[in-house]
Amino acid sequence: MAAPPSKSLLREIVGRLRNRNFRSGLEMFKTLFGPDRPPTGDSLGQILDELNPQEFPEQAFEVMSLACSWVPDDKDFTTVFGNIRKTYYDKLVTKASLAFQNAKQKAKSFAERSQAVDSIARIRLEEENKRTIEEMLEACRMDFEKAVSLLPDSIAAYYGLLRFYKQMENEEKTAELRQIVRKIETTGRLHDIVEKETFSLPPMEPIEMPSTPQLSPEQELQHIEAIYNDRDFDSALTAVERLLIQEPSMLPALQLKIRILVAKRQFHPAKATLKHAFEVDPVNETTRKIQVDFLETKLKTLSRIADVFITKALRLGPSLGREYFRKACKLLEQAVVIAPDELSLLDQLYTCYMYLEDEQRAAIVRRDIALINPNYVTTIARLRKSSLCFLAGYAYDEAPESLEPFRRVRRNLLRTLAGRLLVTWYIRFSPVLVDTARRFHIPKALFRVLLFPLLETARRLARTP
Structure with a gap:
């Protein structure tokens, strides 16, 4: 096995990623590491710290894909890769779902706007609008299919594709996807009918389902509420999205989805769903209360981090x-x-x-x-006003007349970056020195001797006009 790359080269990769130069950083990662020289856990950890999977899941997924292909038997790598793949999947589904809703809203807006122009201009405008919407929907489809390739047994992306093909009025694909969704809901798996590498929908035999009474949307919502109360947020989110496919303007379902997303700290999709809820009913009091809870939770989360x-x-x-x-x-x-x-x-x-x-x-x-x-x-x-003169306070028994010159020096230092750096270093380490001095009974007179030049300098500066 080849020798690992130097720390300076690893720092170069981290530096490029920190500057958001992802392509260059990833190319350097591929150059420095490989099957004969795989990354260590520490070096991979440093890289993933910069490639925050929550913020840049695609790049983190690419790094871990390479690492796991080089070291396929490393259980730690495999675990991390699984977590990042799930994060990337969630991001793709969320992104595609929001884009899908945006495309539908734009289509509605375009339709209203086209009514205000003459017939000749309307034809041209409708063609342009149609092309724009098709491009947006195609981007949604690609993201949903990419998500399917990541986790073929997960149902959320299939729901997205089902909505897409239903919107495109493709009855054949819609029927196939309904069968796939039913298959996953029944067995929880789809490996026997879908290849991992590509999204392929082969013909399927109709699945015999046990005859169970059909739940009304209200009953289904109560069931989802119970799942939410059990804090199974992923299952609750999947179920409520399925319900919203059938009842897209069901306000209680939208409100529950917002609460689930807030509980998962997914604030961007929660905000989009909140907007949709207000479009359904602009004056609903429950939605307003949920909005307040959403803002409070987001505020606390932002402040804490x-x-x-x-x-x-x-x-x-x-x-x-x-x-x-x-x-x-x-x-x-x-x-x-x-x-x-x-x-x-x-x-x-x-x-x-x-x-x-x-x-x-x-x-x-x-x-x-x-x-x-x-x-x-x-x-x-x-x-700037506080004492924080730990060494001087110990040496001079906190005597104000002795500490004031040191405070003056510190206030002057805080005016520059170098001075603030020095003061920060002093605040970090001087309490340790004082504790050590007290523990070993180091004479205070020794500290007074050491601090005397600084004290005299401060006094002379104070006397200088």
Whole structure:
């Protein structure tokens, strides 16, 4: 087996992926690794950290496909690959479903708009609109079929294709897909009739189904509600989407779908479904309550994840933590749209902008904070005013007259990026030094001697006009 690539080359791959240069990064991945030199778990983990499967599932799937083809017997790789494949499948189905709904809405909008023009222009406009809708629907079909090739036994993509061919009025394909859906619902598997590599629909014999009473849509919805209450969100989502194929404007089903999607933290499809629900009934009180719950859940999720990123960024420092500050900014900007008057969110966003040295945006956020509460003290301001003089406090027994020069030095340092980096490093490590000094009874006089040059420098600067 060939020697593994150097850490510098691995960092180069990670750097390209971090800069969203996916094609170049993946090509380099294929060049550096192979059957005779497969990636280690650690190196693959670093690459997947940049290729967040939730955000870039297609690229993560490509990486894991290669890795598993090189090391087919690695159980850990296989497990990760299975999870990423499921994530990619869900993303494809969600993307195609939203695009399908968008195509239907555009078709309706085009039809209404074409009525306002004369007959000659209408013919030309209808041809253009038809071509646009067909292109959109074709993209949906390709995504659904790609999803089918990933998980041939999963039913959601087949439902999407069923809706597609029903919309296209292709009765033959619609009938075939109905049989496939029925087969999966009955047996849970389809490996005996569908090849994994391609989406092929061979003729099937009609399946004899046991005679069971047909449930009404309301009864079916109650059944799905019970599944949802058992927290089996995947099964509930599949069932409610099946119901909505038959009853696309059934408001309680749309409301339940929103709740399921929110529980799964799939906010984009939840937002699209919420829009559809309001189109069905713009003044429905239950939908409005669900909208409030949706926004609150999204707000809490965004805020919590942003807080994690900020904590990591502060732990790494302004320079190394810059990427985490950027990620936190993106989340907080979305959160502020939901709750523009929430001071804690604005404070976090202001902190991120300050560490990213985006003074223009920071000033705008600071102005918004002042408009809401002129007396609010931001985290940055508290950092500048607070003591945080751990070593000096230990050496001088927290005497204010002795600590003030050190505070002045720190405030001056916070004005520059290098200074903030130094202060962050100091805040991280000085408490450890103080604890060590206390544990081993190191004389405070020793720290005073070490700090004396800095103290004198600060005093002289204070006396300088």
